[in-house]
Amino acid sequence: MRQSSIIDIISPIMVGPSSSHTAGAVRLGLLARHVFNSHIRKIKFRLYNSYATTGKGHGTDKGLLSGILGLGVDDTRIKNIFGSDIAQHIEYSFEYMEDFNRHPNAVDFIIEGKDLKMTISGESIGAGEVVIRKINDFNVKITGHYNTLLILYKDSVGIISTVTTLIQKEHVNIASMSCDRSGKGQIASMCISLDGELNEKIVDVCQYIKHVHLVRYIKKLES
Amino acid sequence: MKYKSISTFADLLGECELQEVTIFDIAQKNEANLDDIKVNEFRKIVKKSLNAMQDAVKSGLKSKEMSLSGMCGDDCSRLKSFYSDSHALFGTIFEKIVTYALAISEENLRMGKIVACPTAGSCAIVPSVLIAVSEEKNISEKSQIDALITAGEIGRIVSNKVSLAGAVAGCQAECGVASAMSAAALTQLLGGTPRQILNAVALALKNLLGLTCDPVCGLVEIPCVKRNAFLAVHAVTACELALANVESKIPVDEVVDAMEQTGKLMSPMLKESSQAGLAKTKTAVRLEKSLRK
Ligand code: SF4
Numbered sequence: 013m014r015q016s017s018i019i020d021i022i023s024p025i026m027v028g029p030s031s032s033h034t035a036g037a038v039r040l041g042l043l044a045r046h047v048f049n050s051h052i053r054k055i056k057f058r059l060y061n062s063y064a065t066t067g068k069g070h071g072t073d074k075g076l077l078s079g080i081l082g083l084g085v086d087d088t089r090i091k092n093i094f095g096s097d098i099a100q101h102i103e104y105s106f107e108y109m110e111d112f113n114r115h116p117n118a119v120d121f122i123i124e125g126k127d128l129k130m131t132i133s134g135e136s137i138g139a140g141e142v143v144i145r146k147i148n149d150f151n152v153k154i155t156g157h158y159n160t161l162l163i164l165y166k167d168s169v170g171i172i173s174t175v176t177t178l179i180q181k182e183h184v185n186i187a188s189m190s191c192d193r194s195g196k197g198q199i200a201s202m203c204i205s206l207d208g209e210l211n212e213k214i215v216d217v218c219q220y221i222k223h224v225h226l227v228r229y230i231k232k233l234e235s
Numbered sequence: 236m237k238y239k240s241i242s243t244f245a246d247l248l249g250e251c252e253l254q255e256v257t258i259f260d261i262a263q264k265n266e267a268n269l270d271d272i273k274v275n276e277f278r279k280i281v282k283k284s285l286n287a288m289q290d291a292v293k294s295g296l297k298s299k300e301m302s303l304s305g306m307c308g309d310d311c312s313r314l315k316s317f318y319s320d321s322h323a324l325f326g327t328i329f330e331k332i333v334t335y336a337l338a339i340s341e342e343n344l345r346m347g348k349i350v351a352c353p354t355a356g357s358c359a360i361v362p363s364v365l366i367a368v369s370e371e372k373n374i375s376e377k378s379q380i381d382a383l384i385t386a387g388e389i390g391r392i393v394s395n396k397v398s399l400a401g402a403v404a405g406c407q408a409e410c411g412v413a414s415a416m417s418a419a420a421l422t423q424l425l426g427g428t429p430r431q432i433l434n435a436v437a438l439a440l441k442n443l444l445g446l447t448c449d450p451v452c453g454l455v456e457i458p459c460v461k462r463n464a465f466l467a468v469h470a471v472t473a474c475e476l477a478l479a480n481v482e483s484k485i486p487v488d489e490v491v492d493a494m495e496q497t498g499k500l501m502s503p504m505l506k507e508s509s510q511a512g513l514a515k516t517k518t519a520v521r522l523e524k525s526l527r528k
Contacts, residue, residue: 016394018266018387019280021353021416022361025287028343029302029455031355066453069304069526071346086287091346138400139354 024140026085032117033063033070036136038090039233041079043144043156044121044132046230051125054103055080058120063136064108073106076119080104084234085140150201151192156233158187158205161215166223167193167200174221175202184208199225241265242395244433244487247388251429258419258429259381262388281380281387284350288339288362291349295338302344304526307456311337331367332471336464339363344456353390353399356455357413359463361386364417364470365424374424385423386416389436397495401448402507404498410459410466411443411494417470418477427478437483437490439473444490444497447505449512451519452526458513 026035045052057076059067067073071090078090081098093099111118117136123129133146144154147162154160161179165171172191179186185207193200210229218227241247241261250261267277296315301308314334323330339359343349349358361383369379390399390412399408418435427435443466451457483490504511513519 016391017269018262018384018391019270019277021390021394021399022281022284022383022387023350023352025284025348025350026355027346028349028355028358029346031351034346035351035355062453069302069452069454069456071303074346086348088348138398138402140351 024085026140027071027088027090030070031140032136032138033066033072034075034090035085035140036117036142037063037067037072037075037119038079038083038085039140039142039156040119040134040136040144041076041121042082042084042233043079043134043142043154043230044123045080045082047132047144047147047154047162047228048121048123048125048128048130049228050128052080052102052123053126054124056105056107056120056122058107058109058122060109060111060114060116060118060120062116063119064110067108076121077104080121147201149194150199151190152201152203153188153190153205154203154230155205158207159210159232160230161202161204161206161210161218162226162228162230163202163204163218163224164226165200165202165221166225167195167197168223171221171223172202175204175218178214178217179204179206179210182211182214184210239265242392244392244436244491247392248429248433257381257385257423258388258432259384259423262384262391278380278384281383282376284352285365285376285379285383287348287350288352289366291339291342291347291358292335292362292366294347295340295342296334298342298345298347300345302341302454302456303346304452304454304456306452306454306522307460308341308345310460311341328367328371329468329471331371332363332467333464335367336360336363336467337460340460340463344454344460352386353394353412353416354401354409356401356459357410357463357466360410360413360466360470361417361420363463363467365420368421368424378424382420382424385432386420389416389419393491393494396491397498400507401450404494405446405501405506406448406462407440407443407446407494408498409448410462411440411446413463414443414466414470414473415439417467418473421470421474422477425474425478427474431477431480433487434481434483435470435473435477437485437487438476438481439470440487440494441483441485441490442469442473444494445501447501447512448507449505449514450507450509451514451516452523453509453514457519 115135418439
């Protein structure tokens, strides 16, 4: 486990009222924005359990939308985000659900762009810490603590080593890695957390690897 | 001075006494070392938090806008007008501490900008004391940063043993720890020794063991807002006893152990789930129904 530091204790500077329900919601929105990484036309937020029942009073809905629009946790525009100029060009709606199989503070982002659709699921796990757990049907783990390379590809021999070799050549250390696939030879996902910065060129190179469908380089969030 | 990993208060005190320095000296060097930055860069980050706390006081004092739920938001203004014609029994510093505590707490729940310290719900306990006393006694920004680093170091050591989350260990781990951090900051601010600072921490924490988390309607409002004012004053008591060399008979590390155990034994119904305590009183249930509408 990551030990906390003094800075963790006397920060973040954030808009209230709750680190898990407000700041956590903004951070989840920001991560989802980076995962989608394309113009968002329409978005549905599906809030579960405690996020659904106490979300309004904690501004969770405002936080999620603000994150999607790229605002940071300390941005005072969060409070009046609904109906603001920045939210004008996006069609958004909210759904509230109860599901005991899901985390108490869980949310799904159902996003539509010009020719891309994605469902991203995340959880706010306490003290402002968050995790993106699923993208479409794939299990991933994106916390915002590391720069993360996410790749969706058609499962085939050698892809994982091609990617890790590229990273190795850049002298960047891999902090952790997780892979998931729907079945042999079908679509798979690879999620690599990195200790350093990856050259954007490598990200471009990954796009051209045979069988790769989608590449995202998700920068770590400011704490 | 070399980096030395410090995970208990005994380690910290030992190191302070060995090197004849105070807590923030050790803490800032270790932190800078860990993050691979210079001490003055680390202090700049702390200054940013301090300045945001000062801003939160200013905006909180000006507003009486209600929270999203409409349950809280105008108590600071009530207190201000009360103090404008009758003075607090304990004098002006006391007035400022409780007024600032409500100002910051209310600013938090109206979605204003605050500093989670250690959490958003407990965000007023450290800054209200730190800022009120510094203003009244004309204490320099440098000393305030020293005090805030001291508070942070206390929170860090506790958090490596007990998670500072109401859902895990009850409010003793949020507002309780905030009050202990505040007592440490104040003792540093007033020139206490490392031993006195750690005593203040032990005294403050010991007297808040068992504090549950039972927020009404599941929102960080009732009892949280007013609790911030109470526990700010609690910190002052701990500090003054410690400065008088009153010792906590139970050493601070053992108090933290007791807090951890108490948190484990506390029913989940009293840990942020709003299933018992204040959250299930007749009035709370009525409030909850009216909010659902
Ligand atoms: S009662 Fe619970 S929600 Fe309120 S401040 Fe304490 S720990 Fe936070």
